[in-house]
Amino acid sequence: MRFIVGYTDTPAGKDALALGVRLARARGARLEIVLVLASESRATLVPAAPSYDRHVRELAESWLAGAAARVPDGVDADTHVVYAESLAEGLLDTSKRLEGSMIVVGGASNGLRHRYTIGSVPRALLHSAVVPVALAPRGIRKLETSGITRVTCAIGRRPGADRLLDAAVAAASSARVPLRLLSLVAVDLPADASDEALAAAEEHATTVLDYATRHLPEGIDADVVIASGSRVQDAVASVSWDPEEVVFVGSSRLAASGHLFLGTTAAKMLRELPVPMIVVPRDSVITIEG
Amino acid sequence: MSTQQQSSGLSKKGLGAGTVGLIGAIVIGISCIAPAYTMTAALGGTTSVVGLQVPAIILVGFIPMLLVAFGYRELNNVMSDSGTSFTWATRAFGPYIGWMAGWGLIAATILVLSNLAGIAVDFLFLLISQITGAPDIAGIATNPFVNVVTCLAFMFAATWVSYRDMQTTQKIQYVLVGFQVVVLVLFAIAALVHVANGTAYDATPIELSWFNPFAVESFSSFAAGLSLSIFIFWGWDVTLTMNEETKGAKTPGRAATITVGVIVVLYLLLAVALTSFAGVGTGEFGLGNEEIQDNVFFHLAGPILGPLAVLVSIAVLSSSAASLQSTFVSPARTLLAMGHYGALPERFAQVHPRFFTPGFATIVASVAASAFYAVMRFVSENVLWDTITALGMMICFYYGITAFSAVWYFRTQWFRSVRNVFFQLLFPLVGGVVLAVLFVTTIIDSMAPEYGSGSNIGGVGLVFILGVTVIGLGFVIMIVQRVVRPAFFRGETITVGKSDGREDAAVELAE
Numbered sequence: 001m002r003f004i005v006g007y008t009d010t011p012a013g014k015d016a017l018a019l020g021v022r023l024a025r026a027r028g029a030r031l032e033i034v035l036v037l038a039s040e041s042r043a044t045l046v047p048a049a050p051s052y053d054r055h056v057r058e059l060a061e062s063w064l065a066g067a068a069a070r071v072p073d074g075v076d077a078d079t080h081v082v083y084a085e086s087l088a089e090g091l092l093d094t095s096k097r098l099e100g101s102m103i104v105v106g107g108a109s110n111g112l113r114h115r116y117t118i119g120s121v122p123r124a125l126l127h128s129a130v131v132p133v134a135l136a137p138r139g140i141r142k143l144e145t146s147g148i149t150r151v152t153c154a155i156g157r158r159p160g161a162d163r164l165l166d167a168a169v170a171a172a173s174s175a176r177v178p179l180r181l182l183s184l185v186a187v188d189l190p191a192d193a194s195d196e197a198l199a200a201a202e203e204h205a206t207t208v209l210d211y212a213t214r215h216l217p218e219g220i221d222a223d224v225v226i227a228s229g230s231r232v233q234d235a236v237a238s239v240s241w242d243p244e245e246v247v248f249v250g251s252s253r254l255a256a257s258g259h260l261f262l263g264t265t266a267a268k269m270l271r272e273l274p275v276p277m278i279v280v281p282r283d284s285v286i287t288i289e290g
Numbered sequence: 291m292s293t294q295q296q297s298s299g300l301s302k303k304g305l306g307a308g309t310v311g312l313i314g315a316i317v318i319g320i321s322c323i324a325p326a327y328t329m330t331a332a333l334g335g336t337t338s339v340v341g342l343q344v345p346a347i348i349l350v351g352f353i354p355m356l357l358v359a360f361g362y363r364e365l366n367n368v369m370s371d372s373g374t375s376f377t378w379a380t381r382a383f384g385p386y387i388g389w390m391a392g393w394g395l396i397a398a399t400i401l402v403l404s405n406l407a408g409i410a411v412d413f414l415f416l417l418i419s420q421i422t423g424a425p426d427i428a429g430i431a432t433n434p435f436v437n438v439v440t441c442l443a444f445m446f447a448a449t450w451v452s453y454r455d456m457q458t459t460q461k462i463q464y465v466l467v468g469f470q471v472v473v474l475v476l477f478a479i480a481a482l483v484h485v486a487n488g489t490a491y492d493a494t495p496i497e498l499s500w501f502n503p504f505a506v507e508s509f510s511s512f513a514a515g516l517s518l519s520i521f522i523f524w525g526w527d528v529t530l531t532m533n534e535e536t537k538g539a540k541t542p543g544r545a546a547t548i549t550v551g552v553i554v555v556l557y558l559l560l561a562v563a564l565t566s567f568a569g570v571g572t573g574e575f576g577l578g579n580e581e582i583q584d585n586v587f588f589h590l591a592g593p594i595l596g597p598l599a600v601l602v603s604i605a606v607l608s609s610s611a612a613s614l615q616s617t618f619v620s621p622a623r624t625l626l627a628m629g630h631y632g633a634l635p636e637r638f639a640q641v642h643p644r645f646f647t648p649g650f651a652t653i654v655a656s657v658a659a660s661a662f663y664a665v666m667r668f669v670s671e672n673v674l675w676d677t678i679t680a681l682g683m684m685i686c687f688y689y690g691i692t693a694f695s696a697v698w699y700f701r702t703q704w705f706r707s708v709r710n711v712f713f714q715l716l717f718p719l720v721g722g723v724v725l726a727v728l729f730v731t732t733i734i735d736s737m738a739p740e741y742g743s744g745s746n747i748g749g750v751g752l753v754f755i756l757g758v759t760v761i762g763l764g765f766v767i768m769i770v771q772r773v774v775r776p777a778f779f780r781g782e783t784i785t786v787g788k789s790d791g792r793e794d795a796a797v798e799l800a801e
Contacts, residue, residue: 008643008644010643010644038455049372049619050370051370051371051372059641060646
């Protein structure tokens, strides 16, 4: 299993690397640290300067060497400089070529104005990745921890929920940590939801817990929590979080209502949660077997 | 254990042969020269010094440029480095001359950046007035406060684009350059049609003597005209040095030849057509009129093209915008190299970790150009005109040093082959001498208060004050750097050396 880390020599890049290391260690994966440079074959108004490009390339290699030096013993890591039209494209291409199982990037936007919104790179990735994308929250590199303590899976009834559950189960199994299922069904409902709706939420919770328990190996616990509140923000605030856990959420390119509902949920949760989030695409190729 | 290995198989380094291609190289070349911008900025001024002989000056002005460009290419072949003139002059003549060559390049590009933005401001307001049909709007550009604020906005936009390394698609670039060339040809033909129909402003019959450089009245006029025509070809050299990415083919030479052919024909056509249409008198639309000299197209587009004048505005605006961007990288990369080799504070060597541009250097260049423009707008009666003249001086300065660097650096190789005799000795030497003579002549002549636009401070020409201040400032900063950061000046980062005929590994920007 290979995890692709989208690295830049910035705080966001170091956050991504720190998360990549923790995930790789927990799941026994190998890290492919990738630095994407602008493709030199793209159209440009500026005459190409081979000497400058060489300089940038060597800088990139030295940044990657610094990144590799930060990877602790026990985790295998390779570094790559790749050229692509955009950062997202470079990561997707590399992931495809190396058969990566996950792409890890800094989640927050770099801009001052968009401090708490999802960055353009993760957004571009989420629109076309076929493997889960892990978003490292800002400042996670400073966290003194080496692994993950729990996998939480925020699950609703949107298309892609099965794949999401499979991915979370697989992660908890390989990391050998407890799985917590966070049912968002009650949140998906309108604010004036009736008792029936609540009952439906209970039923959904039981179903997913059942499914998870059946697929988890011996010794790995699973439990379920029903998030309440009319907004995602409230739902997130209503449950307790462990800074060392990771959260699996779904992303659907073609949500039932025609927009990126779960993508929005992911964005809202990212804003609220200090924990890493792994967004599983609806048509993820990762299944419980894989 | 963490392994640290480079998987070279994954890296696509450099352009594949022919990726830029012949057309692409020509487009980049024309885009860098920005003929619509250079002609509107330089035609009036050149006419005012050489009269009817503008076509002759254009042809002659190309010669020193070509000769120096050969030396430039020779140096680039053996010492490809972001610092270009700075690095080469340091290698050939040592840190002090090298430092001043770098300074000359930076100063010249900063001057042209401010001029580009200034021209763009004029045409922005002209364009708005043409679109809205309200002629008064074009006059807003003369209000110094509005002008400076708009110019700073342009600068900010250009800096933002350069800093973040945003690029247009190749298609847009082709369209913009194609549009520029077509509009200029249309503009020239329309002017000639007016002449033929007898509707020209001051119809002047075209004569062969326009092409005779010896018909220029004095050597001073000749020199002044020449330094302006050096400005109009400045930027062409990039097509000569694009050899590395078009390797494997004969493209670079061909691209450079075709580019310069297109440019020369275009310049001659425009010069002949506009001179024939407007004459060289000082009347309302005469090319000798000081009021219109700094921005000829701005004033002549209406009388020549009528309702189609809007096309000229768009062509000049887009050409200035493209040129702003391609020009921005040049001071930024030289500043970066100077920072890297310790000739300037280390901050200048920073490469942005996300956009991979020389971020700090780009911002410094932009702030300097903006501040320069703002000050000049208030000091000078004719900022565009004076900056162009001072720019010619700075180009002569650093190109001259570059040419001599080539000659001196290759001194052991001169007679290794007939080719070397020409490309490493004769061509750059003659080019360098011409530029040196131009530089000295311009310095002396520009002391007169009536030189250039006639702006002066205390009876001394503003262009002289500008040139001396810029070079003097560079000297002072160099001395400060010498005290603060002596390593570079002791030759610890770049040693003085001479060519052994092979690629020079002593100066590798990235070691």
